[in-house]
Amino acid sequence: MRNILLIGILALTGCSNQAATSYQEYLLPEPAQQQIASPKAPLLMVEVELAPYLDVNGIVYRTSATEVVQAKQHAWAMDINEIVEQQTLALLRRQQQAFWPVELNPTLNLNQAHKLLLKLEKFNGSYSGNAEVAGQWLLLDESGVIIKGEQFAQSVALKQSGYQSLVLALNTALSQAIASIAPQL
DSSP: OHHHHHHHHHHHHHHHHHHHHTOEEEOOOOOOSOOOSOTTSOEEEEEEEEOTTTSSSEEEEEOSSSOEEEEEEEEESSOHHHHHHHHHHHHHHHHOSSOEEEEOOTTSOOTTOEEEEEEEEEEEEETTSEEEEEEEEEEEOTTSOEEEEEEEEEEEEOSSSSHHHHHHHHHHHHHHHHHHHGGGO
16 A cells, blocks of 8 residues: 555656646857957946836747737746846947946946947747847937937747747847847947
8 A cells, every 4th residue: 555655656746747847948048259349348238128018927929910928838037128138238248349238237337328228029939930029229328318229120030840949039030130239339
C-alpha cells in the first residue's frame, strides 16, 4: 500500500512538472555589435512608452485586423517596457555617437540632458506571419522643446512558426527601427 501511494505521488509530481514546462518566458537577445557611443558624450535620457494593450505580461499577437490576444503560456521574463527600454539603450549606444543614452535615474543630474521619447503602438506578432513594431519617436532638448521626431513602422517575417521565432523577429524589427532613428540624433 505504501508503494502504491509513493508511485501515485511520483506520478502526480511528474504531471505537475510537465505542466510547468509548457509555460515559457522570453527576453530579447543582446545586440552583438560593439558600442561606439562614449560615456563622456552628453547624456540622452531615453524613455519608452508602450500602448496599454502591449504593456502586459503575455506576448501580444494580432489575430485579425481588429483583434489582439495576449498569450497565456508565452510571456515576457521581465516587464516588457523595461526589456524594450534596455534593448533601445544598448542599440543606441552601438549605432550613434552624439549622445550617451541612459534611463531615467534619480541619482543622475538630467536637467541638461536631451530626451528621446519612444512611443510604441505596435510590438506584437500578426496573423500575416510578421512581427510588427511601430510608433513614433521625439527628440526633446533640455527645456522639453521638440527638436525632431517622426513615425516609424517595421515588419519582419517570422522564419518559422512559434513564439521563439516571433521574439527574434520582434528584436530584428526593433533593431531596424532604432537603426533608422540613431542617425537622426
